[in-house]
Amino acid sequence: MQEEQESWLDRALEWLDERTGIYGHTLRQAPRYAYRLDFWLGSFVLASFLFEVVTGMLVALYYVPADPYASTSYLISSVPLGALLFSLHSWGAYAMVFLLLVHMTRNFIVGAYRKPREIMWMVGTILAGLTLTEAYLGYSLPYNLISWTATTTGLNLFTYMPFGLSNLIAAMTLLPQLPGIASGVDPLVDRFFVFHWIVGALIGLVLGLHLYIFEKHGITPPLTKEKDRSELIDDYEEKLRNDPNWKLQPLTRTFGIILVTMLMTFGAIFLIASAFPFQISLNGGQIKYVMPEYNPALAAQTPPIPDWYFLFIYFFYKSVSPSDASLIFLTWGGITLLFPFIDQYVFRHRSPHPVMRPASIALGVGFIVSFIVNSVWAYLTPGRDIGPIGVEVDGTVFVASFLALFPTLRWLQRRAESEPETFNVGKRLGFANSVSTQTETINLSKPVSLGMDLSILASLGLIAYTTTKMFLLTNLFADQFELGFLAGINMFLVSYLVLIYTLRGEES
Numbered sequence: 001m002q003e004e005q006e007s008w009l010d011r012a013l014e015w016l017d018e019r020t021g022i023y024g025h026t027l028r029q030a031p032r033y034a035y036r037l038d039f040w041l042g043s044f045v046l047a048s049f050l051f052e053v054v055t056g057m058l059v060a061l062y063y064v065p066a067d068p069y070a071s072t073s074y075l076i077s078s079v080p081l082g083a084l085l086f087s088l089h090s091w092g093a094y095a096m097v098f099l100l101l102v103h104m105t106r107n108f109i110v111g112a113y114r115k116p117r118e119i120m121w122m123v124g125t126i127l128a129g130l131t132l133t134e135a136y137l138g139y140s141l142p143y144n145l146i147s148w149t150a151t152t153t154g155l156n157l158f159t160y161m162p163f164g165l166s167n168l169i170a171a172m173t174l175l176p177q178l179p180g181i182a183s184g185v186d187p188l189v190d191r192f193f194v195f196h197w198i199v200g201a202l203i204g205l206v207l208g209l210h211l212y213i214f215e216k217h218g219i220t221p222p223l224t225k226e227k228d229r230s231e232l233i234d235d236y237e238e239k240l241r242n243d244p245n246w247k248l249q250p251l252t253r254t255f256g257i258i259l260v261t262m263l264m265t266f267g268a269i270f271l272i273a274s275a276f277p278f279q280i281s282l283n284g285g286q287i288k289y290v291m292p293e294y295n296p297a298l299a300a301q302t303p304p305i306p307d308w309y310f311l312f313i314y315f316f317y318k319s320v321s322p323s324d325a326s327l328i329f330l331t332w333g334g335i336t337l338l339f340p341f342i343d344q345y346v347f348r349h350r351s352p353h354p355v356m357r358p359a360s361i362a363l364g365v366g367f368i369v370s371f372i373v374n375s376v377w378a379y380l381t382p383g384r385d386i387g388p389i390g391v392e393v394d395g396t397v398f399v400a401s402f403l404a405l406f407p408t409l410r411w412l413q414r415r416a417e418s419e420p421e422t423f424n425v426g427k428r429l430g431f432a433n434s435v436s437t438q439t440e441t442i443n444l445s446k447p448v449s450l451g452m453d454l455s456i457l458a459s460l461g462l463i464a465y466t467t468t469k470m471f472l473l474t475n476l477f478a479d480q481f482e483l484g485f486l487a488g489i490n491m492f493l494v495s496y497l498v499l500i501y502t503l504r505g506e507e508s
């Protein structure tokens with residue numbers, strides 16, 4: 001890069017690099033082909049995790065585990081910005097689980113779990129387990145009728161876990177008599193609150209490992225028409241020198257796109273949490289928590305409803321005996337964890353292209369279809385047993401989805417293998433990417449056009465307008481959701497401006 005083209009930020013980062021090695025080790029410069037938002041889905045999950053850490057610490061300032069329901073209600077109905085904060089933390093948790101599922105699905109489809117990223121995938125699976133555990137613990141903390149009923153039902157079901165896991169859970173929930181707990185409150189909430197911190201910290205630690213390994217390998221290159229992507233990895237140095245798509249980009253561009261993913265994630269959570277306050281009613285200036293407090297008598301008549309991402313597992317408990325359901329659940333977990341090796345040694349897939357991985361893709365699609373069917377079924381039958389018909393239908397749906405896809409993919413795979421010259425699957429299915437040839441170049445340059453100039457001006461104008469409106473809102477209690485909504489809009493507008501700045505073309 002020429003000296004005169006560098007911005008002050010590039011120069012500042014180079015200064016830092018000379019002293020810390022940030023360019024070479026801590027944060028890799030990404031190649032040009034990676035500057036598309038679908039290559040940054042993990043960054044969206046990271047953003048939602050950071051969001052949860054910050055909002056969680058703020059919510060914790062008001063949370064009293066010895067009197068959980070009263071302190072949650074107090075935060076919502078009496079603290080300025082309290083209801084917004086609660087709504088942000090709750091919707092943020094949903095966003096994190098959702099984005100994690102999207103990130104996982106994308107990595108599955110593009111085959112990002114394959115060599116040399118097997119451990120990356122396994123660490124990711126552990127992160128998924130920890131995230132679900134964190135969500136389970138968080139769901140229990142407000143101690144409302146629905147959440148605590150579901151929590152105790154879940155705990156009860158965990159006691160059927162095989163391989164000594166039930167003993168581990170029993171030991172972790174074994175309680176000494178704690179002083180100072182409000183009457184009628186289960187002392188376990190106090191323990192769960194501590195676990196909520198511990199599991200959050202564990203996610204942070206394991207995430208550090210995930211990102212460390214990521215910096216070692218970089219992002220999986222896009223699908224190409226070349227038979228085996230390992231060729232691309234082998235001639236990495238060569239590509240860096242000669243292929244314009246592999247040209248490393250300034251670190252400021254990486255920071256820019258990370259900032260965009262953060263702002264978009266925060267903006268989306270702010271907008272949703274303000275438009276749909278989480279379990280909160282706004283009646284004539286009165287802001288109230290709508291959920292009733294847990295009490296054992298009412299709980300006996302309340303069907304336990306877990307959060308949406310647990311419905312899939314809950315379905316099995318409603319269908320077969322708890323020990324069989326635990327076994328199914330653990331089997332799925334084990335298959336996910338070891339999937340890179342199943343793909344390589346059992347299915348013997350040798351190329352990352354989805355068409356060249358027929359068994360894996362058909363299995364993945366079967367899983368997604370069965371996940372959706374089970375979740376909807378469990379949601380529609382709250383508190384009722386489904387019976388063995390549940391797993392029978394589930395098994396049929398799974399096998400039918402697998403069989404519907406597998407033969408077609410297998411046929412395409414065979415043709416691609418036997419006629420590699422004439423039958424270019426990548427191109428036919430629209431997967432072919434410009435990295436496959438050296439002449440087509442991904443163009444980051446966004447020439448400044450009148451339309452873009454106008455959109456920048458309009459964004460700046462809107463930012464000025466919404467910011468002024470935010471400053472005019474003086475009642476931090478009554479106006480908190482309006483404030484949150486305006487903040488969300490602002491974040492999206494700023495993310496648009498940063499995106500334009502980040503992806504602007506090189507000057508020469």
Ligand code: HEM
Nearest residue numbers: 039040041042043045046107112121124125127128219220
């Ligand atoms: C707390 C949850 C997680 C966070 C914050 C996270 C974050 C990230 C980040 C920032 C990246 C860099 C590339 C990108 O932005 O997409 C990444 C890559 C990756 N993650 Fe995750 N991740 C999480 C969970 C998972 C899970 C559940 C899996 C799969 C089981 C997974 C598998 C991977 C793989 C295979 C890559 C490499 C992608 C590639 O090379 O194309 N991650 N992750």
